[in-house]
């Protein structure tokens with residue numbers, strides 16, 4: 636069922652990654668980590684919900700403009716605040732277990748941070764019991780980092796939360812690299828207890844991470860995937 640909704644604001648997070656704030660005109664309850672679909676003519680695309688706890692059936696999406704992308708061209712070039720949208724959802728099972736018994740490792744690149752932001756906000760707001768939580772976020776350059784201040788701030792607000800940003804084309808605090816070295820370092824340093832890995836972003840990163848984790852001996856049940864394309 637397609638739900639009537641309105642685009643209530645558009646905010647530039649970086650040059651190519653914008654936040655789209657949407658209000659659904661009916662009850663809309665979701666579990667953080669889930670996504671919605673947007674329909675425009677015959678195009679349907681999925682987007683993770685990046686917020687949690689906003690009042691009035693409102694939620695945020697974090698969307699990157701793709702060169703030659705049909706839906707993103709429409710969203711970035713042809714929509715404005717107040718426009719009507721058709722939304723389906725919430726959908727998906729990329730959510731936390733009901734009881735968290737081990738460490739959680741979120742691994743993402745670019746807008747793949749969206750579902751993790753929603754999950755972290757809920758963990759904080761609802762004071763959910765958890766063990767250590769790592770957020771490994773990769774992008775190319777400093778100008779592309781998403782929610783840098785917010786994630787640094789969450790380190791002070793969520794017990795056992797560690798934010799690990801990493802850049803592939805510039806240095807951050809003297810270091811650069813890819814997300815893969817970061818979780819492999821945690822594994823090799825025996826820092827993780829009964830971990831569940833959540834991987835989110837584009838296919839190549841997820842494929843490589845999945846192979847690495849399987850080689851380290853982790854069962855598929857402990858590796859959750861949200862593949863963007």
Ligand SMILES: Cc1cc2nc3c(=O)[nH]c(=O)nc-3n(C[C@H](O)[C@H](O)[C@H](O)COP(=O)(O)OP(=O)(O)OC[C@H]3O[C@@H](n4cnc5c(N)ncnc54)[C@H](O)[C@@H]3O)c2cc1C
Pocket residue numbers: 670680681682683684696697698699700701702703704705706707708727746747749837861862863864
């Ligand atoms: C469950 C789910 C959740 C998603 N959540 C988000 C989200 O929160 N934010 C978000 O931005 N996207 C998200 N996506 C991706 C989104 O659904 C679209 O695929 C994306 O916006 C591109 O759509 P488009 O119509 O603009 O491009 P299309 O017209 O479909 O494709 C344009 C071209 O870009 C290519 N392409 C695909 N990926 C990339 C890439 N990484 N870099 C360069 N070119 C690429 C395609 O192969 C194609 O050739 C999600 C996807 C899924 C399945």
